[in-house]
Amino acid sequence: MISNAISSGTVVGAAVQAGTINGGITLYNPPSRPVPRQLPRHRALVDRHDDTARLAALLDAEDPRPVLITGPPGIGTTMLALHLLHQRDTPPGGQLYADLGAHSTTGPARPEDVTARWLRALGITTPPPDLEEASALLRSLTTDRAVAVLLDNAACDEQVRALLPAGRSLVVVTSRTPLTGLLAEGAHHHRLGALPPEAARELLAATAGQAGEGQDLDALAAPCRGVPLALTLTGARLAAGHTIPTAPAADLPLDDLVTHALDQAYDALDDPAARFYRDLGTQPLPGASVDAAMAGAVSRTDPAATAEHIATLTQSGLLLDVDAGEGLFRFALSDGRLHAAALARRTDTAEQTDAGRRRALDWLLAEAFAASRAAHPFRHHAEPRLLYPPPHRAALTTPEQGLAWLRTRGPYLRTALEVADAHGLDDITAHLAHAYWPWLLRERNYPLWTATYDLAVPAATRLTTTAPGPASRWLLADLLGARSNVRRATGDYSGATDDRRAALTIATEDHDREGQAQHLQGLGRVALAAGEHGLARVYLTEALRRCAELGTGRDTGVIRVALAVALHTTGANDAALAHLRLAHEELRACGDDLNAGRALAWKGRVLAQSGEHRLAAHDLASAHNLFIAQHAHAWQGRVLLWTAESQGDQGHTDTAADLLRRARDLCADSPADLADIATAAKRLGVDL
Template sequence: MTRPDPVPASVFASTTLTDSDVHGSVVQARDIHRLTISTAAGPVRPVPFQLPRPRRLTDRTGDRQLLAGWLGEREPLPVLLTGEGGIGKTALALAALHGAARPPGGVLYADLGAHSLLPPTLDALVGRFLRALGITTVPPDPAEAYALLLSLADDRPVGLLLDNAAGWEQVTPLLALAPAPMVVTARTPPPELLAADVRHHRLGPLPPDAAHHLFTTTCTRPVPARLLDPLLARCAGRPMAIVLAAARHALDPSTTHLPGPRPAAALPETTVDDALTHAHDALGASHPAAARLYRVLGTLPLPGIRIDTAMAAAAAALDPDTCRRLLATLTDRRLITPDNPDPDLPDGRFVFAAADGRRHAARLATLTDGPTAAHTFLARALDWLTAQAHDAARQLAPHRRDLPPELLHLPTHLPLIGTPDQARTFFATQTTSSSPPSTPPATPASTPTPPSSPTPTSPTCCAAATTRSGSPRWTSR
């Protein structure tokens, strides 16, 4: 084999490269004997499409045409879609984005949690979007991560649906991802967003004929006109209220009646609240245990609306099988829906069907069961979390010998966390679904305040549960 002659340095002597001349990889050497250039492509970035499936729309032709025109422009501006709760903002946004041309970078989706206790921050949203776009290691510096997201979107435009905006702080920096099809939904338009370069459309109620069509196509059972017309009037053209009323009538026609006056301390009536309240009342007449569980779900320490089956069973003092059957009943009544957004997390998770479902259920628990019972539901759930977290921590740090926590309510059906993988799964699940609520249900002066859970240093320990090795898992007063 003959050795190739080196390329003399004089060949390059007449050329001086500057930073502005260099694009891509550079090889620098005194003599180059052999140079192999690979033409293999770099890593292939995924093209995500995170939009949920489109929902049924009734009589929104004009609104769809308006949004289709805006999103179909060569450089579309972000669209801000506002309207009252249950009016159909998300359904219209999904229909518009599914019908728009798909950007080369894909379409991202995020629920900004306007009705949750802990809405996602901008940094959390940026990290979520980067991972969806194929960035496995997100830069720890928020500014660097945000700049990387802008760079990826500039290279390949990315569509975006930001649902249930909680504030302008979440949304305004993400508007820089345009131009690409982008829709933001919110109940009230944040003034800072209106001041930005966006297109704003406020969605109104359905007209009477469209409301009648939606009810009759959802519910196949006949309804007397003397009941249907006033019922649709109470729904005020809001599709969610109409669908809930139709579902309630389809399951139990005897419960379809005009509501009478409610006590002064009852829930403030909105169309969605009214439909949820009557669905709960109808459920209570036929399945009181399921209605009670619905109220318990409102007191769970959740930052959003995701429901954990095991925690719900502990809070309601039910065995897991009974809890699953009651959750299935709530699903049939369309008060909750199954949800498992992360395939790595265990099944058995649900969300409230209505955006305000958790708030509505929590207030019903205070009105129906009383403040003391509502505090008890919450205390059971927190004790369940504490016991589970202690077991998981022992698996991840077996060398530590912490005192077992003292619990006011011993969990009777606590799943055993026996491996480090199960412990990591538990923490991954609960860090995205559990957090103490910002404000517990109010306790009237005439009602004694329930005793708080004891601290770990309290000496009043009278019972203990043990693991297979005989060491205590948790104790009770």
């Protein structure tokens, strides 16, 4: 029989059964993750009744198969797909959306990036780095919890195949060409055609509003040949008071008709708005994304003027609102950036285009640096030198603000890095990787993490020659250390060791005592991960000695935790506990609650394995609360695992089984933790 007693404190939500606990323990249930609803807003459809009825019947089938909608640019495949999915009840798993960027200036979206983003939306905090494994996990999660998926603007079969969910999920794919592989595997195909004349007139009238009254709308609609985007652009020009020629465009191929309509909409802009539109072509952003703040920095307009230009482009039909509150928009056409960039090449000098690109990258770097400093105040930050410092900046001062900015603009990183690297901007490439570290650390997207530092380390190496000095050498050492971390996390212990040794050499040559301690700690953590516990103790003991001499309490505390783990693995539990107690005090004193929680968790772990289960329960429960507050899901799972082992060792197998199941749910994305949970369940005789 299990007997629990708490002398003081409150238990709210899930409790850890752990015998008698003395002290104020409060366990909170973390807030449930909202069901994702990623589908963009959509405008009302005009006509398309037959298309909608046929496709709705396919989606509402007992065992729905993917639906592929194809058509020329501007024909409305995306609007129809959104209309279909918004009409249906949201499945239990929610809605997932991805612009696959078949016609992006920076190339199609990578399936591994999309799966990582989707898995995080579905509750997997650290998606698997391998695409095949991530795709399998997506299918596992959606087997019993169907989702509605829109894969917009697909480039090829392989891109789509990796993103298909399982079960009775609803999947709609849009593309300009049939994806023969997808069709061969059973997908339905629907080719979307032009609107009939009556529907074209109706759409033009709805877009033009009062400005269309008294106009010969049939004559004005005829040149648009039933293409919805061309009609929308024409209606927007009418609404703005422009005169619309009625000469037919019959000689234009249908694929060129929308470009012709885009050209006409652009020609109707005043000079400042036209320049603003061309500048959007230089934004190093993925897909059709438009960031108003970045656009203002490129065009050197203040926030009020930027908002005015964005409103003009939205009213003209060239842009669509995605999240105006966050300043996020998109081109009305998936390859709208190509159109803007082509206009810029024809109108602006190469120097103007290069300057616009650099202003965009400088804005991104300045904001990322501020966000990184707010999110990780304990970290040493290398301040970049900006060629064009943006005059208008977001106020990013708290960790919450910094992390929120990084989450929103995190997807910009890969594209910006590749653009900077392609144009030889080594300073931007290196500093962007440095600034985005907090986001990479939390996302745990290992392929992106690896790709980032594989670009940034060579760039930083070149900087030590082109811009020699302590600052560039420190930045190179920092990036080598960061790459060592991801190599350690992915099991490349040799590469991780090489990077840390190279970083330590730089710190030693430059007499950087803090850097030496940091990179000795890194070598110790690599050795610990590789199972070389004796070597880990040597490195970590020396790192601790140097940090203690420098008086850096937070770094000292972090190193103590790593050293304590190394000591515990070799049976020196008393020494490990002494370090963990000191580490907890040091880390709490400087406000680093995440690492303070790690110290408490390991202290509870060591106590439990030493038979001190009641003392262990107090530390593990307190650590669990800290990890909930820090949204550290993996550490929540580890604490539940260790608590389950403690309960099982006391004979409380039912409690242990419940805790192990909860730990398994939290650690679903960590193969190493899942292996530990399975081992614990087998040892305790628990059936999960």
